[in-house]
Amino acid sequence: MSSKISLTRYLVEQQRIDGHIPSELRLLLEVVARACKSISQAVNKGALGGVLGTAGSENVQGEVQKKLDIIANEVLIEANEWGGHLAAMASEEMDSIYVVPNRYPKGEYLLLFDPLDGSSNIDVNVSIGTIFSVLKKGNDDPTTAEPVCEQDFLQKGSQQVAAGYCVYGPQTTLVLTVGDGVAMFTLDREQGSFVLTQEHVKIPEDTKEFAINMSNMRHWDEPVKRYIDECLQGKEGPRGKDFNMRWIASMVADVHRILTRGGVFMYPWDKREPNKPGKLRLMYEANPMSWLVEQAGGAATNGRQRILDLQPGHLHERVSVILGSKNEVERVTSYHTKV
Ligand code: AHM
Ligand code: MG
DSSP states (O other): OOSOOBHHHHHHHHHHTSOOSOHHHHHHHHHHHHHHHHHHHHHHHGGGGTOOSEEEEEOTTSOEEEHHHHHHHHHHHHHHTTSSSEEEEEETTOSSOEEOOTTSOOOSEEEEEEEEEOGGGGGGTOOEEEEEEEEEOSOOOTTTOOOOOHHHHOOOGGGOSEEEEEEESSSEEEEEESSSOEEEEEEETTTTEEEEEEOSOOOOSOOSEEEOOGGGGGGBOHHHHHHHHHHHTGGGSTTOSOOEEOOOSOHHHHHHHHHHHOOEEEEOOBTTSTTSOOSEEIIIIIHHHHHHHHHTTOEEESSSSBGGGOOOSSTTOEEOEEEESHHHHHHHHHHHHOO
16 A cells, blocks of 8 residues: 555545545544554553453443453543534443433434453453444434433444444454445554555455354254364365364454454354353444444354344344354354254
């Protein structure tokens, strides 16, 4: 790339030339990126910044919160609440929605996030990330609008107007879609800005790499067992090729690898807690990742249906996730549907 294109310029061009995004959405995305920059700083300091370890509290899903979970959540709220572009926010780390306080102007967008995904990796210095999804509040006439409530958030993933993640790994990379393909921006620490490093990201349709937590094998459903078993048989089995496995235990890092070189990621429903549809959360993990993957030519299902078509029933709803290279996702899905 001859001249560097900053995230700001990319967004301005999306707004001005392509007409993809209104100015308020452009501002919102810039603010989210700024928040990610400051989370990246905190992550980088690690023990030196006193940010490692647990916070001694639990979130609404009964998971122990790490200090960085809480710091990242606060950074995102503080950065976004005053700009005038948002009506409310929702987060993995907050029981209910956070309505923009009355002292600030309100906008028509809703921001959802998992502030620090892959929390179990924080203290062991392995890649983690922030995932975000942007929706538009249904009634956008501020004179008649009802106060924002959880119901406003319960939209299908196909209604998202922007989605992305920021991975804090060897590099800090922001990955974004506004419905015009997927673009990647690497944080230039000297300049303090995100620089476009890849556009029109494309996931290969076929792959020889899968990502699943194999320690859960005995709990899986038959279609997942069948798929992984066939992969493990390698060249000698029905797939006729050897497969490689990766599991980072950080969805952001696993999806980043898949966007970069292909692969299939699965966190399927399993028998440990049969009433729970899966581990991952639909609205701020599966939906944004599914849209990114689809925008890059991949596919995402819950084993039976396209994730982006699922109607959420509540904010913290969980879902079974199979996403990545199109032909593999279709194969796993067909093992569920054609029995
Ligand atoms: P978190 O949002 O609490 O960090 O949990 C989500 C993470 C995903 O990033 C990852 O794919 C999965 O949990 C790993 O789970 P497991 O430890 O069961 O393998
Ligand atoms: Mg998460």
